[in-house]
Amino acid sequence: MLAFLESLCGALSARDAELILRLLQHPLAQALPRAVRDEARGIANGNAGGNLAPLQALQLYHQTAHLLGACADPAQRRPNSTTRVGYSTQQIELPFERIPAR
Numbered sequence: 001m002l003a004f005l006e007s008l009c010g011a012l013s014a015r016d017a018e019l020i021l022r023l024l025q026h027p028l029a030q031a032l033p034r035a036v037r038d039e040a041r042g043i044a045n046g047n048a049g050g051n052l053a054p055l056q057a058l059q060l061y062h063q064t065a066h067l068l069g070a071c072a073d074p075a076q077r078r079p080n081s082t083t084r085v086g087y088s089t090q091q092i093e094l095p096f097e098r099i100p101a102r
Contacts, residue, residue: 004028005061012054020044
């Protein structure tokens, strides 16, 4: 599904009407929320503003990527971890001396 959404977002951003309509015929398109399908049809038909981003589709892509664990939310970064897409999150162990309790 993520690859399908990535293709759809790319087609929407490029305003490739032929590809958008082909993607909307794909069986996975039936799983899309109505707002995303309507947005895609509007862009394919030229009814959407030429400078407007496909926000509904991009938001769905972003949410799906997070649900599948494909990327990490930058707002949730932890110190000493790698959060770039495609890389595993690793925590660095730092050597600390124990401080005796008083």
